[in-house]
Structures are given as structure tokens and as C-alpha cells.
Amino acid sequence: MLTISGSAHTLKYWGKRDKDLNLPTNSSISVTLDQSDLRTLTTASCSSKFESDRLWINGTTYSLDTPRSKQVLADLRSLREEVEAKDSSLPKISHFPLHIVSENNFPTAAGLASSAAGFAALISAVANLYKLPTDASELSKIARKGSGSACRSLFGGYVAWEMGELENGEDSKAVLVADKKHWPDMKAAILVVSDMKKDVPSTSGMQLTVHTSDLFQYRITEVVPKRFIEMKDAILKKDFPKFAELTMKDSNSFHSVCLDSYPPIFYLNDTSKRIIKLINLLNESVGETVAAYTFDAGPNAVIYYEQKNEKYVLGLLHHFFNHLDGWSEEKFDSKTSSIPESYPLSALDKDVYSQGVSRIILTQVGEGPTQTDDVLIDLATGLPK
Amino acid sequence: MLTISGSAHTLKYWGKRDKDLNLPTNSSISVTLDQSDLRTLTTASCSSKFESDRLWINGTTYSLDTPRSKQVLADLRSLREEVEAKDSSLPKISHFPLHIVSENNFPTAAGLASSAAGFAALISAVANLYKLPTDASELSKIARKGSGSACRSLFGGYVAWEMGELENGEDSKAVLVADKKHWPDMKAAILVVSDMKKDVPSTSGMQLTVHTSDLFQYRITEVVPKRFIEMKDAILKKDFPKFAELTMKDSNSFHSVCLDSYPPIFYLNDTSKRIIKLINLLNESVGETVAAYTFDAGPNAVIYYEQKNEKYVLGLLHHFFNHLDGWSEEKFDSKTSSIPESYPLSALDKDVYSQGVSRIILTQVGEGPTQTDDVLIDLATGLPK
Numbered sequence: 001m002l003t004i005s006g007s008a009h010t011l012k013y014w015g016k017r018d019k020d021l022n023l024p025t026n027s028s029i030s031v032t033l034d035q036s037d038l039r040t041l042t043t044a045s046c047s048s049k050f051e052s053d054r055l056w057i058n059g060t061t062y063s064l065d066t067p068r069s070k071q072v073l074a075d076l077r078s079l080r081e082e083v084e085a086k087d088s089s090l091p092k093i094s095h096f097p098l099h100i101v102s103e104n105n106f107p108t109a110a111g112l113a114s115s116a117a118g119f120a121a122l123i124s125a126v127a128n129l130y131k132l133p134t135d136a137s138e139l140s141k142i143a144r145k146g147s148g149s150a151c152r153s154l155f156g157g158y159v160a161w162e163m164g165e166l167e168n169g170e171d172s173k174a175v176l177v178a179d180k181k182h183w184p185d186m187k188a189a190i191l192v193v194s195d196m197k198k199d200v201p202s203t204s205g206m207q208l209t210v211h212t213s214d215l216f217q218y219r220i221t222e223v224v225p226k227r228f229i230e231m232k233d234a235i236l237k238k239d240f241p242k243f244a245e246l247t248m249k250d251s252n253s254f255h256s257v258c259l260d261s262y263p264p265i266f267y268l269n270d271t272s273k274r275i276i277k278l279i280n281l282l283n284e285s286v287g288e289t290v291a292a293y294t295f296d297a298g299p300n301a302v303i304y305y306e307q308k309n310e311k312y313v314l315g316l317l318h319h320f321f322n323h324l325d326g327w328s329e330e331k332f333d334s335k336t337s338s339i340p341e342s343y344p345l346s347a348l349d350k351d352v353y354s355q356g357v358s359r360i361i362l363t364q365v366g367e368g369p370t371q372t373d374d375v376l377i378d379l380a381t382g383l384p385k
Numbered sequence: 386m387l388t389i390s391g392s393a394h395t396l397k398y399w400g401k402r403d404k405d406l407n408l409p410t411n412s413s414i415s416v417t418l419d420q421s422d423l424r425t426l427t428t429a430s431c432s433s434k435f436e437s438d439r440l441w442i443n444g445t446t447y448s449l450d451t452p453r454s455k456q457v458l459a460d461l462r463s464l465r466e467e468v469e470a471k472d473s474s475l476p477k478i479s480h481f482p483l484h485i486v487s488e489n490n491f492p493t494a495a496g497l498a499s500s501a502a503g504f505a506a507l508i509s510a511v512a513n514l515y516k517l518p519t520d521a522s523e524l525s526k527i528a529r530k531g532s533g534s535a536c537r538s539l540f541g542g543y544v545a546w547e548m549g550e551l552e553n554g555e556d557s558k559a560v561l562v563a564d565k566k567h568w569p570d571m572k573a574a575i576l577v578v579s580d581m582k583k584d585v586p587s588t589s590g591m592q593l594t595v596h597t598s599d600l601f602q603y604r605i606t607e608v609v610p611k612r613f614i615e616m617k618d619a620i621l622k623k624d625f626p627k628f629a630e631l632t633m634k635d636s637n638s639f640h641s642v643c644l645d646s647y648p649p650i651f652y653l654n655d656t657s658k659r660i661i662k663l664i665n666l667l668n669e670s671v672g673e674t675v676a677a678y679t680f681d682a683g684p685n686a687v688i689y690y691e692q693k694n695e696k697y698v699l700g701l702l703h704h705f706f707n708h709l710d711g712w713s714e715e716k717f718d719s720k721t722s723s724i725p726e727s728y729p730l731s732a733l734d735k736d737v738y739s740q741g742v743s744r745i746i747l748t749q750v751g752e753g754p755t756q757t758d759d760v761l762i763d764l765a766t767g768l769p770k
Contacts, residue, residue: 214608215603218599248647256600256645257641259637260637263633263661264661265663
């Protein structure tokens with residue numbers, strides 16, 4: 001079985017220059033999160049006795065008969081054929097039908113790129129089954145064709161997706177900026193915001209922005225390229241205040257070009273805005289940048305902070321959100337982690353500022369795909385256990 | 386007495402290149418609204434018997450001892466001195482203390498540039514008292530030094546503020562794009578949105594954007610200059626769909642650079658976003674652009690539409706907001722102005738979409754400053770009546 005984690009952007013992917021190949025208009029960076037909190041378990045098996053390629057996610061059947069899925073499986077089969085051609089002792093399984101079983105523990109509403117993780121898990125599981133020698137960056141190009149963000153999920157730690165320049169997309173791939181061990185103290189608190197439904201799905205939203213926002217061209221040609229270099233540098237230097245500033249600015253910039261689209265796209269709601277204010281006031285109160293917010297294509301917040309500043313961030317969350325699902329009194333030490341009385345934060349109306357958040361997930365930077373001995377498929381029947 | 390109206394932007398003023406002279410980073414355009422709905426009445430008088438310059442607004446005393454007010458009064462006195470020097474038969478009143486009494490009917494929370502109208506009214510009233518021959522564009526330069534947006538309020542109809550290039554600001558002034566008679570069919574519905582308080586005052590918000598937004602420079606150098614020309618052209622051609630598109634895009638662009646500021650500034654709230662959605666759906670339903678939204682530095686919406694499309698806009702407002710203060714059943718003809726059953730609008734949850742708006746003002750394009758025989762000052766005492 002293959003385990004793969006969720007991730008959250010620090011430098012946003014928004015805009016495709018080629019829709020078929022999923023080639024982006026800018027490079028992006030994400031942090032892979034811990035598998036105990038957010039993970040997809042996937043088992044792939046193949047057999048001449050199976051009738052067709054099949055996929056189950058959390059017990060429900062999904063079609064693999066889509067252009068993107070077919071492309072991804074064809075690419076993997078072609079790599080297996082190469083392996084078989086080089087070593088005739090290997091079983092010829094590349095054309096056997098595949099059964100893939102996947103289970104994830106992502107809260108449905110969390111908007112944490114669960115589909116990206118799912119695609120990445122499918123690819124990793126089949127690559128393992130096929131014993132492909134291919135490295136993660138090569139596999140990331142296949143994952144990218146399935147779902148853009150999926151390419152980054154093949155690495156743990158801090159991951160960049162280099163946009164590349166080639167028309168065929170061969171240089172548009174994920175690379176490791178730094179693994180988890182390099183900067184293990186990075187924590188993340190996810191605040192799941194209750195909302196009726198997403199304003200606009202990401203794929204159509206991206207294209208609307210690309211085609212209608214005046215400010216978008218400037219973002220991708222001038223703002224992001226500079227920020228991409230600075231963000232990698234901040235990660236390599238473990239410079240949290242710089243990492244935080246770039247993360248918050250890029251979240252603002254991404255939501256700006258959404259709002260500059262015509263008609264405008266809104267992913268932040270009034271609850272998101274209150275969370276931004278809480279983080280700004282926290283940093284102001286402490287006198288240094290100890291926390292950073294970021295929002296993907298939805299109202300949920302990811303708050304990054306370092307272990308050493310946990311007391312401030314957990315103090316804030318305790319004050320406003322300790323009634324929520326996912327809040328852990330164990331991780332919270334009330335003797336050291338409350339908001340000082342003098343903070344402007346303590347003067348905010350708690351009833352107002354605790355509104356609209358439905359769940360908290362406390363997690364941290366995590367590992368890349370991991371193989372275990374467990375299997376989700378009943379090998380006798382080829383069906384989910 | 387001098388009457389002056391409120392106004393609403395169609396191309397936004399946001400950013401100063403010189404704070405002392407109130408020189409803007411971009412040209413802007415506004416529509417002056419009708420005086421019966423939004424107006425400031427002002428009377429100015431002067432006498433050697435008065436002890437000092439004094440100002441009353443809606444019965445409350447305000448200080449004129451501020452740098453901006455002193456500058457404005459010094460400029461007006463200097464122009465009066467010139468007039469007196471040319472014609473020795475005129476009374477020498479330029480150094481008499483001034484008493485200025487002002488009353489306005491702007492709803493406090495409407496955020497409709499009431500301070501701009503107030504400054505413009507003060508200047509017009511004193512200019513009339515002094516019988517200055519100065520034209521409105523020249524006076525607009527004085528008004529600009531008092532409060533940037535005030536310069537446009539010296540004209541009725543469709544008014545541009547040309548940013549100018551000179552360091553001393555002598556070419557940064559208001560000019561008439563077209564008077565009310567040119568395009569008299571322009572209507573405006575103002576939806577006053579309930580909100581606790583403004584996120585950031587305009588003056589400090591502008592400077593935050595100028596100094597921190599990456600996208601702002603692109604907006605002022607590339608986006609607005611082109612839009613300024615197109616907007617004037619749309620007004621001259623009375624091309625409502627183009628006027629509407631530019632107005633909505635510029636509102637989006639302005640709020641985008643606010644959100645791109647660091648920390649971000651939010652003037653739109655969830656109610657504002659619902660109003661944007663209603664207008665987009667209305668235009669989609671009708672199959673042409675019959676209404677345009679715009680939001681200044683606050684959550685209140687101004688909806689522009691032409692007389693001939695009143696039935697659609699009033700139909701929409703009737704459906705969602707006919708319980709509100711300011712709604713006029715007289716202006717609404719229920720036989721012709723309801724939302725067709727087939728519209729996606731009629732499927733929206735009325736309870737959700739009618740939330741958050743506290744008042745409606747139905748108005749239209751209006752005249753510039755108007756003089757009447759009424760006076761607000763008791764000439765015997767020099768105090769407000």
C-alpha cells in the first residue's frame with residue numbers, strides 16, 4: 001500500500017498556459033503535510049483475470065475512462081513496457097487491467113487538494129506495482145498531466161513545481177526544494193471554514209482569470225518569478241519571517257487577480273477576512289512575524305508557524321476556537337499558551353471572531369509517498385476489502 | 386445659499402503621488418448625483434464684526450484651523466484680493482472672518498464622499514460670496530488641495546479629474562466630460578450596506594496600497610490610463626454596455642489592489658459580494674448589460690442603469706429589497722417590473738440575498754453647484770438659523 005499526504009500552497013498555482021498538458025503560467029511552491037492527519041492510502045494490483053481498469057475511492061466506484069486518467073495510465077504502461085523490454089525475465093503485466101483502491105481521511109470540505117493527492121497516490125501505487133525505476137521528478141510529469149497540483153505531491157517537505165518553457169511540457173515538473181528534515185519545525189493549523197459551496201471550480205476559475213484579469217499578466221511575469229526565487233531562498237535559510245511575508249503576500253496577490261477577473265471570483269469570505277485580521281494582530285502583538293495565513297481556492301485558512309512559537313498560535317486558537325472539532329487540549333498547555341491580557345486580540349469580540357470556523361486540523365510538514373505492507377485489495381477477488 | 390451634490394466614482398481615485406498637494410497617481414471619473422437625494426446646502430458670510438473663521442455642519446461646530454482648511458481659505462482670499470485690486474469700487478472683505486454654515490442630507494453610513502461634497506460646497510459658497518470670476522476648473526484646484534475627490538464635485542454630470550504631470554499640481558484639475566443634458570437617462574440605485582465600521586480610512590488605505598501593493602504600479606501605469614480614455618469615449622457615445630463593463634472592471638481592479646496591499650485592505654464584505662452576483666445574474670438573464678455595480682472605499686453599492694432598463698433593475702430591487710427604507714413603490718410599476726419566473730434570479734434564496742442591506746436611495750445623474758435665495762445664516766447674529 002502507498003500512502004501520500006495532502007499539501008498546501010505557499011506560492012500559488014493559478015493559470016494554465018496549456019490546458020491539455022496542464023502546463024502552468026507560473027512556477028509554484030507547496031508544503032507537504034503530515035500523513036497522520038491528511039493522507040490517501042492506495043493499493044494497485046493487476047491481473048489478466050480482471051475485465052477492465054477500475055478505481056474505488058472511499059468505497060465508491062469512479063470511472064478511469066476519462067481523457068486524463070487514460071493518458072496517465074498509458075504513460076505508466078509505456079514505462080513498464082520499456083522495463084520489460086530490457087529484462088525479459090520480468091512478467092509481462094503492462095497490459096493487464098488494473099484495479100486501484102484508494103481511501104483518504106481528508107475532511108470533504110477542507111479544500112486541501114485531495115484530488116491532487118489522489119492522482120499522485122494512484123501514480124505512485126502503479127509505479128510501485130510496475131517496479132518503475134523512474135525518479136519522482138519524472139513521475140511528476142505524468143502526475144501533472146492528470147491534475148496540475150498532483151505533481152508536487154510526489155515529494156515530501158518543501159516542493160517546487162517549475163513551470164518550464166518547452167511546448168511539450170517535458171521541463172514542467174516538480175523538484176524538491178528541501179526535505180522535511182531540513183526544516184522539521186514547520187507547523188500548520190488548518191481552519192476549515194463553513195461555507196455553502198465554492199464560488200467557482202478551480203479549473204474554470206483559472207481560465208477566467210487568464211482571459212479577463214488585467215493585473216494577472218503582471219503577476220505571472222513580474223511578481224511571481226521574483227517571489228519564487230525569494231521563497232526557495234527563505235526555505236533554504238529557514239527564515240520564517242521572510243517565508244511568512246512571502247506566503248501572505250502571495251495569498252493576497254492570488255485572491256487579488258481572482259477579484260480582478262470579470263466577472264470577479266471570490267474565494268475569501270467574511271470569516272476568512274477575520275482570520276487574516278487575527279493573524280495580523282497576533283504578529284503585531286508579539287512584535288515579530290510568528291504566523292502566516294494562506295488561502296487556496298476556497299475560504300479555508302492554513303496557518304503556518306514554527307514549533308518555537310507554538311505557544312502564541314495555540315494561545316490564539318484556544319482563545320477563539322477551543323470549542324471546535326479537532327481542537328486538542330493535549331497539544332495546548334494553558335499555563336504557557338494563553339493570549340497576554342495586554343494584547344489587542346483579547347479586546348476583540350470573541351463571539352464575532354469565533355464565528356464561521358467549523359473544524360481545526362493541527363498538523364505539520366510531512367514526508368513524501370511511503371510504502372507499507374498493508375493492502376486494501378482482497379487479492380483473491382481483486383475487489384476492495 | 387449654495388447647493389452641491391454627492392457623486393459616485395466610475396473610475397476610481399486611489400493613491401496620491403503628493404500628499405500635501407493631494408496629487409493623484411491616476412486620473413479618475415465620477416458621476417454627480419441628483420441634488421434632491423444627496424446634497425449639501427451651504428451659506429457663507431463674512432463680517433468685520435466676526436471674531437474668527439467658523440464652520441457649522443448639521444448644527445455642530447468644526448474647526449477651520451487645520452492645514453488643509455487654512456490653505457483653501459488663503460487661496461480664496463488671495464483670489465478676492467486680486468478682484469479687489471482690479472476694481473477699487475468693491476468692498477474690501479477679503480480679510481474679514483468667515484462664517485460658513487452647511488447642512489447635508491447624506492445618510493451618515495452611505496460612504497458617498499460626503500466630505501468631498503462638503504469641501505466643494507464650502508469653496509463654491511465662498512467663491513460666490515467673493516464674486517470670483519474664476520471658472521470651475523480653476524476652483525477645482527483649490528478644492529483638490531482641501532480633499533482630493535472634492536475637485537470633481539464642482540461640476541454636474543460626468544466629470545473627470547485629470548491627474549496632471551506638473552510637480553506644483555497646476556494641471557491636476559477637474560474637467561467636464563459631459564453635462565447631465567448630454568446623457569440624462571443615467572439612473573443610480575445606492576444600496577447602503579450595514580457594516581460595523583470601515584476597514585481602513587481612505588487616506589491611510591491609499592498610502593498603504595501605494596507603498597506595498599505589487600500590482601498597484603501596473604494598475605496606474607497600464608490599466609487606468611487606457612480605461613480613462615475608453616470611459617470618456619463611452620460617456621460621449623452614451624454606450625451603456627461599455628460604460629458598465631469599464632465601471633465594473635475598475636471597481637474590481639481597485640478592490641484587487643486593496644487586497645494586494647500588505648496587510649490587505651477589505652472594503653467589500655459578503656453582502657457586497659451577493660450584490661455583485663445579483664447584478665451579474667441580472668445581466669445574464671436579460672442577455673445584455675443593463676446594470677453596473679461599483680463600490681467605493683466601503684461595502685455600499687452604487688448600481689448604474691439607464692431609464693429604459695429601469696424595469697429590470699427595479700424588478701430586481703423589488704424582489705429582494707422592497708422591505709427597506711428608501712424603497713419607493715411609486716417608482717415601481719409591478720405590472721411591468723417583476724423578475725420573469727424563468728430567471729435564475731428567482732431561484733436564489735431570497736432570505737439570504739436580501740440580507741445585509743439597510744437602505745436604498747434611488748437617484749440619477751444630477752446638476753453641478755446651484756445657487757438659491759435661501760440662507761442658512763441669521764444675518765443679524767452671523768450664527769446658524
